[in-house]
Amino acid sequence: MDTRINIDRLEKDIIELSQIGSTKGSGISRPSFSKSDLEAREWLKDRFQSAGLNVRQDGAGNIFGRIDGEGKTVMAGSHIDSVINGGMFDGPAGVLSALECLRRIQEENIPVAKPLEVASFTDEEGNLVGDFLGSRAFIGRLDRKILEEGVTQFGLPFSEILKGTEFTIDSIMNAYKDRPELDAFLEIHIEQGPVLEAEDISIGIVDRIAGKNHWLCSFLGKASHAGTTPFELRHDAFVGLSDFTLKATQHVATRHYGSMVTIGKVFVHPGAFSIVPGRTDFSLDFRSTSKDTLETIAKSLLEMADEVAATRGLEFSYKIIDTTEPIPVADRITNLLTEECGNLDYPILTLPSGAGHDTQILAEVTDSGLIFIPCEDGISHSPEENIKWEDLEKAANLLLHALVSLAV
Numbered sequence: 001m002d003t004r005i006n007i008d009r010l011e012k013d014i015i016e017l018s019q020i021g022s023t024k025g026s027g028i029s030r031p032s033f034s035k036s037d038l039e040a041r042e043w044l045k046d047r048f049q050s051a052g053l054n055v056r057q058d059g060a061g062n063i064f065g066r067i068d069g070e071g072k073t074v075m076a077g078s079h080i081d082s083v084i085n086g087g088m089f090d091g092p093a094g095v096l097s098a099l100e101c102l103r104r105i106q107e108e109n110i111p112v113a114k115p116l117e118v119a120s121f122t123d124e125e126g127n128l129v130g131d132f133l134g135s136r137a138f139i140g141r142l143d144r145k146i147l148e149e150g151v152t153q154f155g156l157p158f159s160e161i162l163k164g165t166e167f168t169i170d171s172i173m174n175a176y177k178d179r180p181e182l183d184a185f186l187e188i189h190i191e192q193g194p195v196l197e198a199e200d201i202s203i204g205i206v207d208r209i210a211g212k213n214h215w216l217c218s219f220l221g222k223a224s225h226a227g228t229t230p231f232e233l234r235h236d237a238f239v240g241l242s243d244f245t246l247k248a249t250q251h252v253a254t255r256h257y258g259s260m261v262t263i264g265k266v267f268v269h270p271g272a273f274s275i276v277p278g279r280t281d282f283s284l285d286f287r288s289t290s291k292d293t294l295e296t297i298a299k300s301l302l303e304m305a306d307e308v309a310a311t312r313g314l315e316f317s318y319k320i321i322d323t324t325e326p327i328p329v330a331d332r333i334t335n336l337l338t339e340e341c342g343n344l345d346y347p348i349l350t351l352p353s354g355a356g357h358d359t360q361i362l363a364e365v366t367d368s369g370l371i372f373i374p375c376e377d378g379i380s381h382s383p384e385e386n387i388k389w390e391d392l393e394k395a396a397n398l399l400l401h402a403l404v405s406l407a408v
């Protein structure tokens, strides 16, 4: 097949969508169900309609554009929500590339038997109640309690956010019932890391996606006077956290290289010049592409935290906030993508993904694949996010060829 996508049209779409929710100099803020997101949804549905696709939306606000056919559905997509002050490619590159592929299939009357769909999933970025709200709803793996009791990062209960929309907790919980039977799912996404750019390769084929654990942890000590409490009598929660952070980082870096541990959010109480900290609350994020390693790391970190607590006269406690399982990408998909890159004469790099994507969730119900393109300096979730259009052109051509092969 010598059909190619139209990169000028795809570029125009991405730039046009980037105007919605954009604030001068501070990037794009388009969290799901915000005013800018609702505007972006209308724009997207309009684009799908103009492309001659059958548009539908499920109870979680996931938007689909479909070319009808016989048999199981071949789907491609990503998300159009963004983090606060995010960039224009994380998400839209995947949704709008898939749209462009379906447009080319229609325009060229390429014969396909199976139904084809472009998908845009709600709240991939987790601005509301944990990552992947839309794709989790789509596969029917959502905890109702989290929706009912969840408070968003904007300080409002999730139920309040829904009041401005046509969606309810019931409609979100039931979204999966509208799901067509799937044959495969593919997603183009920026790498959000530096590897492809450093290797000067336009296309990364992801062979496994890391699973993650998000815990909220605390060291509890005793607040006391910074001038009068001798070191040996202190129960300094911040010194405990510092000790733990260094030990945990060193442990994962030396024993489980390739896996990650990060403490990204720290509160020190009471938080004063002259008071020895009595308590620290902190986030603990650790990831691995291996399920066994993830379990081993969890066990080691717990032992380490208990040991630090015992040595320094503290108590350690933790609460599991979110977990995702590592997944290997189905051979059927990596083989197909590799073969199509051979046909198109595109060099590729096979690599793991340390970040989670909708693909990881979809992989629970169908064979799912992730295609990475380089992003400048590995930067994402920032107004500085940037790509080379020729990289996206190649990735979208690959997507087009893979979709046609899958849907024949």
Ligand SMILES: [Zn+2]
Pocket (backbone or CB within 6 Å): 079, 090, 091, 124, 189
């Ligand atoms: Zn994304």
